[in-house]
Every structure is written in C-alpha cells, then in structure tokens.
C-alpha cells in the first residue's frame with residue numbers, strides 16, 4: 575500500500591471520503607436479519623430520492639460490478655419476441671451489443687465513431703423501420719472518451735414511437751444532469767463507485783415500477799441477473815443471494831454524504847473540476863479529443879503530445895501521486911484519460927495540472943514540447 579493516498583484520475587473507483595471507507599468496518603451482520611433489511615431499504619429509498627424519481631421508480635441492488643446492472647436490464651427488459659436497438663459510440667455501447675448477443679436477443683446497432691454523439695433522428699428512423707424493436711439501449715456518458723449522448727432527446731423520440739429506453743448512466747448518474755423519470759425512460763443503470771463516491775461491489779438499477787412489474791411471470795434469461803427476481807425479493811425486504819453487506823454499508827454513508835453535498839452542488843463541483851483541468855491542460859499544449867458541445871463534465875480524453883508515450887507519462891504522474899488512465903483499445907496509442915469524479919476539488923485539479931507540467935519537464939528528453 576502507498577504511504578499516502580493516490581489522487582485517482584481513473585473514472586472510478588474514485589477517491590472516497592475517509593468516513594465512507596471507515597463504514598466498511600462494521601459489526602458482523604447476517605444478511606437475513608432485520609438490521610440488514612433496514613439498511614437495504616434505506617439505500618434503495620435514498621437512491622430514488624436523490625435521483626428525484628421516488629414516485630414512479632424503485633431501486634434494485636445487485637452485488638457485482640456495474641456490468642451486472644447493465645446485463646440484468648438488457649437480459650430482462652426485452653421480451654422473447656422483441657428486439658433491441660443499441661447505440662454504439664464507445665466501448666460501453668459495444669458492451670451493450672455484446673450482452674444482447676450473449677443472450678440471443680435480436681438487436682440492431684447504430685454505430686458512430688467514438689467522438690460523435692447519437693443523432694436522435696437516426697433512432698427515430700430505425701424505430702420506424704422495425705416495429706419489433708421494443709427498447710433502445712444507450713450509454714449516457716461514454717467513459718471511453720468523455721462523450722455525452724443526448725439521452726433525453728433519444729427518450730423523447732422513443733416515447734413518441736411508443737418504445738422504451740434503457741440508459742447506462744454508470745459514470746454520469748449524480749455527476750451530470752439526468753431526468754430519470756423522463757417520458758420514455760424505463761431503466762437507468764449505475765454503480766456505487768463512480769459519481770456516488772462509494773466503494774466498488776454494488777451496482778443498481780433505477781427501474782420504473784410499471785416496467786418492473788410488467789416483467790413478472792417471464793422466464794428469465796439469467797438466474798443471478800434476473801431483474802424482476804431481485805426487485806420482487808427486495809420489495810419484500812429480502813435478498814435472493816448473499817449481498818456485499820459491508821459495501822452496502824459504505825454505500826449508505828456515501829448516499830448520506832451525497833445528500834449533504836446536494837446533487838446539484840456535486841454536479842457543479844465536477845463541472846468546475848473539468849473547467850480547471852481543461853484550462854490548465856490546454857495551456858500545456860494538450861488537445862481534447864471530443865469536440866466541444868459533446869463533452870461531459872466528468873472525464874476528458876487528451877491527445878498525447880508528439881513524442882510522448884502513455885506509459886512514461888503514467889509513471890511520471892504516479893511518482894507524484896496521481897493515477898491517470900490509458901485510452902481504451904487503439905486510443906491508448908494516441909490519447910489518455912483524466913477523470914475528475916470522486917472527492918476531488920478544483921484545487922486538486924490545479925495540483926493535477928502542476929503534476930503534468932512537472933512530468934513533462936522530467937520527460938522532456940526527446941519530447942518536442
């Protein structure tokens with residue numbers, strides 16, 4: 575373990591407060607005792623309250639990484655005689671398509687390059703052409719690049735066409751504005767360890783109750799990831815499998831802290847973090863991959879400078895206490911990612927820029943700055 579805390583610039587698990595980490599240490603607790611059910615109920619209620627969707631939505635918890643929630647929704651929402659329209663403009667859009675394929679769900683994929691947001695008119699046309707497409711799956715914030723998809727516009731065209739939308743908001747829920755209860759939206763998937771600032775190990779679905787209830791009686795495609803099974807059991811104050819008790823306890827603390835900060839204030843803090851970072855990095859000569867207008871306030875992909883490779887930059891930053899994140903796939907060869915989620919403040923982001931400046935100076939041998 576490092577002697578001092580790393581500043582994590584990867585898009586989750588993010589830096590957490592000491593109180594969240596300390597919440598992992600608690601009295602041993604059986605997951606079939608009232609004390610656990612009370613904690614689970616509180617977490618589920620806090621989630622829908624903070625997401626401003628209490629009236630019509632329920633939170634369904636899964637023990638697993640974020641993909642557990644995504645896969646549970648994809649493999650549960652689409653009926654056996656229907657198909658799924660998937661937006662793919664990054665690794666996580668591609669993952670939606672892989673999940674659909676793995677479960678034998680007929681799908682159509684709308685593909686864009688990694689820096690182009692979905693055009694809602696394309697969704698509209700695809701839905702018009704194929705009546706069997708019952709749902710649209712789209713990633714809100716493509717963590718591959720920091721690209722934001724206009725999911726509310728997608729929901730609008732889907733609702734107009736009588737279809738429902740599944741939103742992977744893994745790295746944006748509570749970090750970007752999102753109207754979970756918007757017309758057309760049935761399911762939103764996220765996890766404890768990103769903008770919620772909890773510990774990795776719990777994923778969750780915010781599901782419209784009418785859509786969750788409609789799944790009753792369907793033969794599930796998965797046993798562990800049966801969305802209705804988890805929902806129905808949790809509604810009865812029980813749990814179908816053994817949950818990560820301590821991680822949930824830390825999530826409860828993270829929810830309390832999110833409420834104290836306020837969702838709007840957290841979103842504003844992240845936006846200011848991104849502004850400070852981008853201003854400083856641009857001054858150092860770094861270019862941002864995603865065009866203005868399509869960028870999130872949570873993650874930035876910067877092009878590597880000529881002659882500067884990712885690995886030495888990563889190591890120079892890490893020596894200074896900062897952990898940056900490689901680009902996914904091919905992007906790794908020409909760009910890298912810096913996230914500003916977690917407990918980081920604009921002041922921390924000034925430190926990040928200073929660390930880049932010092933790292934560039936250290937690596938300057940052979941680097942054309």
Ligand SMILES: Cc1ncc(COP(=O)(O)O)c(C=O)c1O
Nearest residue numbers: 639640641666715717742744745
């Ligand atoms: C957009 C998005 N979807 C899904 C995931 C889930 O990934 P994991 O299962 O590793 O938590 C992530 C994680 O980074 C993500 O950014």
